[in-house]
Each structure stands twice: as C-alpha cells, then as structure tokens.
Amino acid sequence: MVRHFSHPHPLCPFEVEEEQGLTCSGCELNLSGSAYKCNTRSSTCDFYLHKSCFELQRKIQHASHPQHPLILLSSPPSRWGFFFCNACDGSGSSFTYHCKACDFDLHVHCSSLPDNVTRHDHQHPLGLVFSFPKVEDEEEDKYCGVCKTGFKEEFWAYRCKE
Structure with a gap:
C-alpha cells in the first residue's frame, strides 16, 4: 500500500480493463492499464488514479507559462469547484497544474x-503553439485542418510552421 498527497486513504496498485468503465480521479479520463485504487474498506470511496497520474511531479516549469512554476493541486482552487484550462478552455474539477499569482490552470x-x-495526412511536422500571432492583413480563418472546427486564437493548437 502507498500514500498519495491527493487522497486520505492508502492506495494499492491494480490493473484496469477499459471495459470496467472507471474514471481516473486525477485527470478525469477513462482508466485502463496500470493504476492505483483506494484500499479502504468503505464502499463510498471510489478513488482511482492512472499510474502516470500517481507519478506526476508536484511542481513543473512549463513553456506556456515561463513566469512562474505550476503547482499540482488535487482540486481546483476556486470556490466553484472547477477550473477552465488555459490550454484548451475545457473545464476540470480534479487535478490541475496551477499558478496562484496569475490564476493560470492546465x-x-x-x-x-x-x-x-x-500526421500521415500532412508532409511537415506540426508544432504546438500557445497562441497565434495576430497579423492584420491575414484573412485566413482559424479552423482545424482535420475536423474543420474553429478555435480561439488564445488557446493552444498544433500548427504547420512551413
């Protein structure tokens, strides 16, 4: 049994089959493969972590936010109980890498x-950009070349620099 900062009970390793329909309590994605689960005898504690979420660094320096380190929190710091990711604009209610000074979350x-x-359908590598530079005479709309969905300039995307 092991301990994790995000949970009060001991955890034990186990293997998860995707068809079990479990969700990681850290990243909120479907759980499969190597994981940890709460080892308490209480039937009300359904806490699970991917092995990779269990091993996350508590403090990182990220290129998208070079001003300050980002601290891993087990729950959002807002009083509403959720956050909006500065990378994708999606919401989350569990683990977040957070900068308190800038109210920045990932x-x-x-x-x-x-x-x-x-990608097999494009001849050049695509680079991750944290925002698109605004070019006044650029009339090209910002749409995904695969799904054709529009996206906001202030969020991350992969872009061909060629």
Whole structure:
C-alpha cells in the first residue's frame, strides 16, 4: 500500500480493463492499464488514479507559462469547484497544474502535450503553439485542418510552421 498527497486513504496498485468503465480521479479520463485504487474498506470511496497520474511531479516549469512554476493541486482552487484550462478552455474539477499569482490552470494531460507531432495526412511536422500571432492583413480563418472546427486564437493548437 502507498500514500498519495491527493487522497486520505492508502492506495494499492491494480490493473484496469477499459471495459470496467472507471474514471481516473486525477485527470478525469477513462482508466485502463496500470493504476492505483483506494484500499479502504468503505464502499463510498471510489478513488482511482492512472499510474502516470500517481507519478506526476508536484511542481513543473512549463513553456506556456515561463513566469512562474505550476503547482499540482488535487482540486481546483476556486470556490466553484472547477477550473477552465488555459490550454484548451475545457473545464476540470480534479487535478490541475496551477499558478496562484496569475490564476493560470492546465489539465494534467494538456501539460504533457508533445512539442511536435507528425500526421500521415500532412508532409511537415506540426508544432504546438500557445497562441497565434495576430497579423492584420491575414484573412485566413482559424479552423482545424482535420475536423474543420474553429478555435480561439488564445488557446493552444498544433500548427504547420512551413
């Protein structure tokens, strides 16, 4: 049994099959593979963590927010019980990498996005950008080249620099 800062009870390792339909209490994504679960005998405690969420660093320096380190919190600091991610604008109600000074939050999965990705349908690598530069004479709308969904300039995206 092991302890984690985010939970008052001991945790034990276990293997999860995706069809069990469990959700990670840290990142709020579907759980599968190596994980940890609450080892208390209480039937009301349904706490689960991906092994990777269990191993998250408590403090990181992220390129999107170079001014201050980001601290891993087990729950959002707001009184409403949720946060909006500064990377994707999605909400979260569990783990967040947070900067108190700037009221800046990242989902844990957004904090670990790769700097570059390659796609079979595009000849150049795509680089992660934290915002798009505003160009006055640029008339091109900002739409995803795959799903054609529009996105806001202040959120992250992968972009071809070529």
